[in-house]
Amino acid sequence: MSRRLVTFSRIIKAGLVNFVRNAWLAVAAMAVMIITLTIVLFSIITNATFTNTIVQITDKIDVSVFLKDSTDQTQGTKLANDLRTLPNVKSVTYLTKADALVHYKQQNAGNPALISAINETDNPLPATIQIKPKELNKIQDIRDYLSKNNVKPLWDDVSYRDDRKAAIDKIAHATNLMRRAGIVAVLVFAAISVIIIFNTIQMAIFNRRDELTIMRLLGASTSYIRGPFVVESVVYGIISALISVLIIHSLFVASSSALQASSLGLLDINYAAQYFKGHFLALLTMQLVLGILIGAVSSTVATRRYLKFKTK
Amino acid sequence: MLDRVTKTYGKVATPALDRISLHVEPKEFVIVVGQSGAGKSTLLKLLTREERPTTGKIIVGGIDYDKLRDRDIPLLRRKIGVVFQDFKLLPNRTVFENVAFALEIVGATNHEIKATVPKVLDIVNLRGKEKRMPLELSGGERQRVAIARAIVRQPKILIADEPTGNLDPKHAWDVIKVLEKINHYGTTVLLTTHNQDIVNRLKRRVVTIEHGQIASDRDRAQYKA
Numbered sequence: 001m002s003r004r005l006v007t008f009s010r011i012i013k014a015g016l017v018n019f020v021r022n023a024w025l026a027v028a029a030m031a032v033m034i035i036t037l038t039i040v041l042f043s044i045i046t047n048a049t050f051t052n053t054i055v056q057i058t059d060k061i062d063v064s065v066f067l068k069d070s071t072d073q074t075q076g077t078k079l080a081n082d083l084r085t086l087p088n089v090k091s092v093t094y095l096t097k098a099d100a101l102v103h104y105k106q107q108n109a110g111n112p113a114l115i116s117a118i119n120e121t122d123n124p125l126p127a128t129i130q131i132k133p134k135e136l137n138k139i140q141d142i143r144d145y146l147s148k149n150n151v152k153p154l155w156d157d158v159s160y161r162d163d164r165k166a167a168i169d170k171i172a173h174a175t176n177l178m179r180r181a182g183i184v185a186v187l188v189f190a191a192i193s194v195i196i197i198f199n200t201i202q203m204a205i206f207n208r209r210d211e212l213t214i215m216r217l218l219g220a221s222t223s224y225i226r227g228p229f230v231v232e233s234v235v236y237g238i239i240s241a242l243i244s245v246l247i248i249h250s251l252f253v254a255s256s257s258a259l260q261a262s263s264l265g266l267l268d269i270n271y272a273a274q275y276f277k278g279h280f281l282a283l284l285t286m287q288l289v290l291g292i293l294i295g296a297v298s299s300t301v302a303t304r305r306y307l308k309f310k311t312k
Numbered sequence: 313m314l315d316r317v318t319k320t321y322g323k324v325a326t327p328a329l330d331r332i333s334l335h336v337e338p339k340e341f342v343i344v345v346g347q348s349g350a351g352k353s354t355l356l357k358l359l360t361r362e363e364r365p366t367t368g369k370i371i372v373g374g375i376d377y378d379k380l381r382d383r384d385i386p387l388l389r390r391k392i393g394v395v396f397q398d399f400k401l402l403p404n405r406t407v408f409e410n411v412a413f414a415l416e417i418v419g420a421t422n423h424e425i426k427a428t429v430p431k432v433l434d435i436v437n438l439r440g441k442e443k444r445m446p447l448e449l450s451g452g453e454r455q456r457v458a459i460a461r462a463i464v465r466q467p468k469i470l471i472a473d474e475p476t477g478n479l480d481p482k483h484a485w486d487v488i489k490v491l492e493k494i495n496h497y498g499t500t501v502l503l504t505t506h507n508q509d510i511v512n513r514l515k516r517r518v519v520t521i522e523h524g525q526i527a528s529d530r531d532r533a534q535y536k537a
Contacts (some may be wrong), residue, residue, distance in 0.1 A: 220387030
């Protein structure tokens with residue numbers, strides 16, 4: 001057991017020594033890796049932010065059904081209950097005429113003119129059923145239900161706040177686009193960084209081929225020879241992951257102090273910064289795992305061909 | 313040890329080794345002689361599994377090479393000490409580190425290394441030169457470092473491929489004396505050379521290879537007696 005430990009620590013040490021020796025070669029490998037990981041991180045944060053924006057806006061959307069004064073409370077309650085059973089309905093609030101009046105007064109508490117105006121009348125507000133849909137795209141089925149013959153006579157008017165739908169569609173569209181662009185960018189850069197690390201390691205192997213031959217002849221196991229190279233590129237991965245997190249972090253610091261803006265176009269920077277902070281550990285771990293994975297895979301492949309026994 | 317082994321390189325009509333059979337007893341000292349290109353190096357490369365035989369069987373120390381998997385090759389090489397004509401020392405490491413390297417590879421602890429390496433350097437008469445770099449040493453000294461590295465893991469077999477090829481007679485003889493000493497301690501030694509003087513002075517079993525075949529195997533009976 002202790003022998004394994006000794007060997008393991010020797011491999012780690014050799015890998016770190018290689019890293020220092022190869023520092024300049026490593027810069028190129030790490031630069032690409034940093035770009036890759038930064039794009040990954042950026043994509044994840046923007047994706048989360050857009051999703052959040054959509055959820056928030058969706059939440060504000062409702063369908064209000066204004067009931068006729070002739071519809072009594074039993075009918076109204078029944079309609080509300082029936083609406084609750086629809087698959088696309090998240091919640092239903094039933095406001096009687098009195099509830100509607102209270103609601104109205106609350107909403108316009110800051111406007112005494114309106115309050116006094118409404119107090120002078122005999123509650124002109126209709127009883128209202130507010131429906132929150134689960135998905136905006138399927139709002140049509142609520143519409144269809146309300147248009148049914150047995151339901152239609154119960155209400156006067158329906159307001160769909162359709163104006164917001166356009167905004168939501170835009171964001172959803174942008175999110176989809178971002179997601180796709182992000183995936184493509186990540187794949188392309190990941191491939192490039194694998195190739196560059198691959199070359200870096202091959203170069204390192206070439207520089208030390210005499211030593212490796214001697215190790216081979218003295219009976220060094222494959223993992224003992226390969227280990228230091230893998231360690232070296234895993235170090236690239238770790239450093240790149242840390243730097244990419246640092247880059248994103250400083251971006252947030254810079255944008256919050258310099259721009260003083262809460263949003264950049266459609267991107268809600270406040271939320272993004274909050275998301276980054278809230279999931280910091282998870283994001284950092286993910287970056288580290290990704291960096292280590294890219295490093296380990298490319299160096300393993302790079303050493304593989306060289307380390308085969310060429311006995312034929 | 314070797315049984316009707318043939319090794320053919322590429323599509324050349326004449327094989328480098330043609331049905332060679334050779335048996336070496338444990339603790340024997342065998343000198344393999346032959347002209348350059350006769351097949352001496354090929355023979356040794358077969359033993360260290362740098363090459364595979366085209367046909368034939370090789371068994372060393374109970375290990376059947378036919379049954380040896382690639383990943384067991386390192387284990388085989390740890391049991392065989394090898395000394396090369398061109399030393400194959402690591403130029404950027406000291407004498408001590410070069411010898412220690414062979415132990416590091418097999419996972420010896422630093423404690424073991426500190427205990428073993430000086431003893432081995434004693435055997436090859438290099439005590440006091442631990443901190444020298446290989447380039448600061450004479451050829452003979454370098455070859456003795458290489459021998460120290462080869463025997464530090466106490467192999468049963470030591471293979472020396474023309475260890476004196478690059479050395480002047482005096483240093484060559486130093487190296488040979490060290491090999492005799494190691495053989496005396498109980499290690500089988502397989503030495504190739506084309507230095508007739510060494511062959512004559514050693515008075516050991518001599519196997520001569522010509523054109524890929526064993527031309528003579530002298531002194532065997534005499535040696536055994």
